[in-house]
Amino acid sequence: MTDLAHIRNFSIVAHIDHGKSTLADRLIQETGTVKDRDMKEQLLDAMDIERERGITIKANTVRIDYRADDGQDYVLNLIDTPGHVDFAYEVSRSMRAVEGSLLVVDSTQGVEAQTLANVYQAIDADHEIVPVLNKIDLPASDCDRVAEQIEDVIGIDASGAIQVSAKTGQGIHETLEAIVTQLPAPAGDRDAPLKAMLVDSWYDAYLGVIVLVRVMDGVLKKGDRVRMMSNGSLHHVDRIGVFRPQMETIGELGPGEIGFLTASIKQVRDTSVGDTITHEKKGATEPLPGFHPSVPVVFCGLFPVDSAEFEDLRDAIEKLALNDASFSYEMETSAALGFGFRCGFLGLLHLEVIRDRIEREYGIDLITTAPSVIYHIYMRDGTMRELHNPADMPDLTHVDHLEEPRIRATILVPDDYLGDVLKLCQDRRGIQETLTYAGSRAMVVYDLPLNEVVFDFYDRLKSVTKGYASFDYQLTGYRADNLVKMQILVNDEPVDALSVMVHRDRAEMRGRAMVEKLKDLIPRHMFKIPIQAAIGGKVIARETLSALRKDVTAKCYGGDATRKRKLLEKQKAGKKKMRQFGKVDIPQEAFISALKMDS
Structure with a gap:
C-alpha cells in the first residue's frame, strides 16, 4: 500500500512528433524500470503499425518507482497519449485518470495546432501543467522564443520550463524532480465505498478482457465481486496488477493508483469506457462523471x-x-x-x-468506398433522418432540406504560405472567423463543411504549405446548404459505389472530372459505353468510351461496294443489341482512383 502523498499520476501531451514517446522511454530508463538490455525505442508503442509510422495510436500506461532527491520513494503513473487529431478521444480519456500533465513542445518548431488542442483538454480536466522544451540538442533550438510563444498563445507561465533532450537524456533528472515537486498528489478516501473509473479495455486471447482502471476511492482486491454501474453486470475479479510496462500482478489497488483487472469478461462490449466499477455489496450509489462517448465522423x-x-x-x-x-x-x-x-x-x-x-x-484485400459524413435530411412531414450513405438518398419530392456537419478548424501556418491556405479554405466553402499572429506564424480559424475536409483537405494543406501547417478541428453542429446527390451512370446503369453528395455550385466541375477519369480507367469493350454524371434526371457531364472494332470487311476483295456496306450495317446492328445486354466490367482500381480527385 502506497501513501497517497507519494503517488503522482501524469500524462504527456504534445503535438505529433514533438517527442512524447521518446521522453517516456527516457523516464523509464532513468528510473531503471526496464533493464537496459530490454530497452527499445518507443517502448510503449506496442502495435507494429505504431512503430512503423512512428506515431502513437493507443494511450499506454506504465508504473515507475522513483527515489527523489529528498530521499523519499515515489510511485509515478505515466500515460503516454497520441498526438493526432483522430485519436483525441484517447487523450481526453487519459486526462480524466490523472492529475497533471507534462506539456512537451519542440524547441525548434514551437507551439502547433495539436499542442493547443491537447493543452485545452488538460486545462478542462483541471490539470497542473509543467512545460517541457524538448530537442535542445538540435542547432535550430530556440528555447527563449518558444517559451515566450507558450506564454502568448496558451497563456501558461513558461519561465521555469524544463529544457530537455529526450534523445540524449539531458534534463531528464530535472523532469522527474519537477513531477514530484510541482504536480499534485491524488485525493481519495481508502475507507469510502469503491469507485474505480474504467479508462480503457482491450481483448487478450489468454486472459479475456483486460480492463485499465483508476481507483478514486476505496480498495480493489483480488477475489472481489464487482459491479459495472452502467449496465449492472457482476464480475468476479481474477487478478489485479500494474504495468511496468510488462504486466505484474499485485494484491490490491488503493485510491489514486492506476492498474488493470481481469474478471473472465468475454466481450469488450460489456465494459464501456468511462464507466464506474464498484463493489457488489456496500457499493457506491453515485457513479463518477464519465466521458462523452466518441462520435464517428x-x-x-x-x-x-x-x-x-x-x-x-x-x-x-x-x-x-x-x-x-x-x-x-x-x-x-x-x-x-x-x-x-x-x-x-x-x-x-x-x-x-x-x-x-x-x-x-x-x-x-479490401476495397474502400468514398468516405462520407452523416447528413441530416428533413422530410416534408416534419421528421428528420440521418443519411450515412449517399446511395440511400430518399426521393427529393419528399425532402424539405438537407443539413451537413460543419467544423471549426484551427490552422497554424508560417506567414509565407498564408495566401495559399486562405485560398484553399475559400475553395472548400470555408467562412473565415479569425486571423491572429503568434510570432511569425499566423493562426487562422475557419468554419468549414466536414464533407470538404474528409476527402483530401489535409493532404492538400500539407502540399501547399510544404508540410509546415498544422491543423486541428472540432465539430460545431449542422447547417443547411444547397447539397445534391450526384450519380455516375455507366452504360445507363447507376453505379452506387460512386454516388457522392456535392454542393450544387461545384457539381458540374466535380462530375466532369470524375467522368474524364473513369474514361481512362474503364477498359474498352466491343460496344461504345456512355459514362455520365447526373443529378436526378439531368445529365451534367458525359464522356463516351469508343468501341473496339473488328474489321468485318477484311474478307471482301474488290467486287461490289454494297456487299461491304451490308456487312458493316450487320455489325452496327449487332453492336446496338450488344449494348442493350452487354455488362460493363469496372475494375476495382477505378473506384478508388475516381474518388481521389479534387486537386
Missing part, C-alpha cells in the same frame, strides 16, 4: 476484393472493434461490390489505420 464502406472472404472480413472487423471502442460498423450490400460493412471512424487517419490493420493482420 467519417463513414465509408469496406468490401473484400474476393467476395468469398466476406466471413473472414466479418471476423477481422469484430476483433478490431473489441480493441477500439471508437470504431463502429454495420453490414451493407452494394450492387457493384457485393456484401461488405459500412464503418464509422473518427477521421481519415483512423480509417487508414483500421484498413491497414485488416489488410496486414488478417491478410484480406
Whole structure:
C-alpha cells in the first residue's frame, strides 16, 4: 500500500512528433524500470503499425518507482497519449485518470495546432501543467522564443520550463524532480465505498478482457465481486496488477493508483469506457462523471476484393472493434461490390489505420468506398433522418432540406504560405472567423463543411504549405446548404459505389472530372459505353468510351461496294443489341482512383 502523498499520476501531451514517446522511454530508463538490455525505442508503442509510422495510436500506461532527491520513494503513473487529431478521444480519456500533465513542445518548431488542442483538454480536466522544451540538442533550438510563444498563445507561465533532450537524456533528472515537486498528489478516501473509473479495455486471447482502471476511492482486491454501474453486470475479479510496462500482478489497488483487472469478461462490449466499477455489496450509489462517448465522423464502406472472404472480413472487423471502442460498423450490400460493412471512424487517419490493420493482420484485400459524413435530411412531414450513405438518398419530392456537419478548424501556418491556405479554405466553402499572429506564424480559424475536409483537405494543406501547417478541428453542429446527390451512370446503369453528395455550385466541375477519369480507367469493350454524371434526371457531364472494332470487311476483295456496306450495317446492328445486354466490367482500381480527385 502506497501513501497517497507519494503517488503522482501524469500524462504527456504534445503535438505529433514533438517527442512524447521518446521522453517516456527516457523516464523509464532513468528510473531503471526496464533493464537496459530490454530497452527499445518507443517502448510503449506496442502495435507494429505504431512503430512503423512512428506515431502513437493507443494511450499506454506504465508504473515507475522513483527515489527523489529528498530521499523519499515515489510511485509515478505515466500515460503516454497520441498526438493526432483522430485519436483525441484517447487523450481526453487519459486526462480524466490523472492529475497533471507534462506539456512537451519542440524547441525548434514551437507551439502547433495539436499542442493547443491537447493543452485545452488538460486545462478542462483541471490539470497542473509543467512545460517541457524538448530537442535542445538540435542547432535550430530556440528555447527563449518558444517559451515566450507558450506564454502568448496558451497563456501558461513558461519561465521555469524544463529544457530537455529526450534523445540524449539531458534534463531528464530535472523532469522527474519537477513531477514530484510541482504536480499534485491524488485525493481519495481508502475507507469510502469503491469507485474505480474504467479508462480503457482491450481483448487478450489468454486472459479475456483486460480492463485499465483508476481507483478514486476505496480498495480493489483480488477475489472481489464487482459491479459495472452502467449496465449492472457482476464480475468476479481474477487478478489485479500494474504495468511496468510488462504486466505484474499485485494484491490490491488503493485510491489514486492506476492498474488493470481481469474478471473472465468475454466481450469488450460489456465494459464501456468511462464507466464506474464498484463493489457488489456496500457499493457506491453515485457513479463518477464519465466521458462523452466518441462520435464517428467519417463513414465509408469496406468490401473484400474476393467476395468469398466476406466471413473472414466479418471476423477481422469484430476483433478490431473489441480493441477500439471508437470504431463502429454495420453490414451493407452494394450492387457493384457485393456484401461488405459500412464503418464509422473518427477521421481519415483512423480509417487508414483500421484498413491497414485488416489488410496486414488478417491478410484480406479490401476495397474502400468514398468516405462520407452523416447528413441530416428533413422530410416534408416534419421528421428528420440521418443519411450515412449517399446511395440511400430518399426521393427529393419528399425532402424539405438537407443539413451537413460543419467544423471549426484551427490552422497554424508560417506567414509565407498564408495566401495559399486562405485560398484553399475559400475553395472548400470555408467562412473565415479569425486571423491572429503568434510570432511569425499566423493562426487562422475557419468554419468549414466536414464533407470538404474528409476527402483530401489535409493532404492538400500539407502540399501547399510544404508540410509546415498544422491543423486541428472540432465539430460545431449542422447547417443547411444547397447539397445534391450526384450519380455516375455507366452504360445507363447507376453505379452506387460512386454516388457522392456535392454542393450544387461545384457539381458540374466535380462530375466532369470524375467522368474524364473513369474514361481512362474503364477498359474498352466491343460496344461504345456512355459514362455520365447526373443529378436526378439531368445529365451534367458525359464522356463516351469508343468501341473496339473488328474489321468485318477484311474478307471482301474488290467486287461490289454494297456487299461491304451490308456487312458493316450487320455489325452496327449487332453492336446496338450488344449494348442493350452487354455488362460493363469496372475494375476495382477505378473506384478508388475516381474518388481521389479534387486537386
